[in-house]
Amino acid sequence: MRVVITGASGNVGTALTRRLLEAGEYDIVALARRIPDHVAVDGPQWVSVDLSSRDSGFVLRRVIRGADAVVHLAWGFQPSHQVPYLEAVGVGGTHRVLDAIASVGIGQVVHMSSVGAYAPKRGACPVDEHWPVEAVPSSSYSRHKVAAERLLDSFEESTNGTAVTRLRPGIIGQRSAGSALLRYALPAFLPAKTIGAVPVLPMPAGLTIPIVHADDVADAIVRVLRQRAGGAYNLAAAAPVSAAMIAEALGARWVATPARLVRVLMAATWWARLQPVAPGWLDLACAVPALDSARAERELGWAPVVDAETVLRETIAGMRHAATGITAVLRQRTVLGELSDLIRRGPVSHRRQP
Template identity: 70%
Template sequence: MRVVITGASGNVGSALSRRLQAAGEHDIVAVVRRVPNRAATREWVSIDLSRPDCEPALQEVIRGADAVVHLAWAFQPSHDVRYLESVGVGGTQRILDACVATGVGHLVHMSSVGAYSPKRDDNPVTEDWPVGGIPSSSYSSHKAAAEKLLDSFEQSVHGTAVARLRPGIIGQRAAGSALLRYALPVLLPARTVNAVPVIPLPDGLTVAMVHADNVADAIVRVLQQRAAGAFNLAAPTPVTAAMIAEALGARWIKTPAPVLRALMLATWQARLQPVGPGWLDMGCAVPPLDSSRARRELGWSPTVDAMGVLRETVEGMSHAAAGATAVLRRRTVVGEVSELLSRGPISHRHES
């Protein structure tokens, strides 16, 4: 099977590539913006999905593929929402256009728990929950907008099976440096992750989580079965504020969400840290996930529970764990300061 993977160098893409290569029965084409230095194990193609003029190159790569797995997404620069939209929503439209032009038979799209509309209570929701996003979160709004593009595609295009995966927050040890780069102020070393004495979080925060390897397993099952439709992916029992504090070895201070949001907004606008308040809004509003459809139809089940995913991810962050790609490269304070001085804060710059 010839599989084209966009965003193959990222958190999920790296796990999926490992899984497919281990099977040894797939021809993998990795579509990324930055091709790794050591790229001999598969075919790598550099394409920037944020650019409308990428479409001819994208069609050339996709033509003849049995399936396309669309993972590419941007999380930074958080202050440039137009660029984030051009990657997430615009990139998805360009993938869909290329699928139409080349007649691909199977598209697997990586959506998110963030695509869902706000929860009403703490009961897990199935895939028929409304997909309207959290308006104050650009990430959530863009994930919901991308799903609307899929709706239009399915209504007008026949012959392409479309699967939508809606995982919780995806963690693994190798993503430690990437998460630090996106979430930690430049001057703070990785070891400060485990040196936080107290952590302010709202009481209503609940976060569905799932391990990257388990998401990769679900994607492989979808490809093998040529499955279509939406699938929630989450480990049982979402992570709570108390569990986050426990994983960090910190004391939890219950803090009203509006207070914490105001603090996040002020420090984000002052360029003191790169995470906008929309992420807090999303964490407090998205529903827990019922993954029974994936279990029933794909034979999928998570092998790591939510607390295990959280602990492994925190451990990876505290050791600045890294992978072989530019997205997962090792984070150091010296390196981050150098990038800051030469190119500005990550919340404002486009990664080259």
């Protein structure tokens, strides 16, 4: 089976590539804006493409032609102050991928959506795939995920013969994503060891976040490909993580703090360019529902191997040790390297992509 993966150099993309290579039955074409410098002979075929560019359609049509399936994972998280760019990557990139698929004809497209596409929770009960797909308005990530799903709706209505699969996972973690997460979350001047030196953690009491390991998401994707399963599937470990669990994993004391106060602090430091996480992420974290993954278990035979607390602790350990992968997205983060980029290119939250 020939599988094209967009965003192959990222958190999920690297896990999926590992899983497909282990299976030994897939011809993999890996798409990324920045491809690895050193490519294994027995690894995937890497192709450089910038999905934020309107000119990417030609490359997409060329590499997608003849594929059995396209797994669309590409998404942007920084620079958080450059929302039009993030929209060009996420929504524009999805449009260009679907347009290429429609023009050449492909059997299946697997789109990585998110718990962030769902409407805010109305209690603690987990929701299934029928929960409304409506954005948290203050989160650009949420708005863009919903916009991408609307594109999938139109694609399904106008295209015959292509199975469309939407995966809606919780927050996805793995150790090798540690450096990338540090780059997205910490100011440039703070070392990785800061993660283990937080004495107190002020967070809202109602914050609960569904979480899942990247390897478990990769396993679900392989099952979807093998079964050519269409439709939407939630993916999450059995129980979400709470503010108290996050604080414990960090070795910090949790201080229950009103969401409004935390948001004011986040917004002030974000606008002042002191830290790169937009306040909309707090709004989203407080709003996302717990996920019921029964459909994936029932129809795909999928079940998460790694429990939520283990995913959380592994991911935090990866951040504390600045764990890396072989790709540019998962490259090592160092204070000197980050300060150099800060001087040359500005804060990551404002930085324009080359």
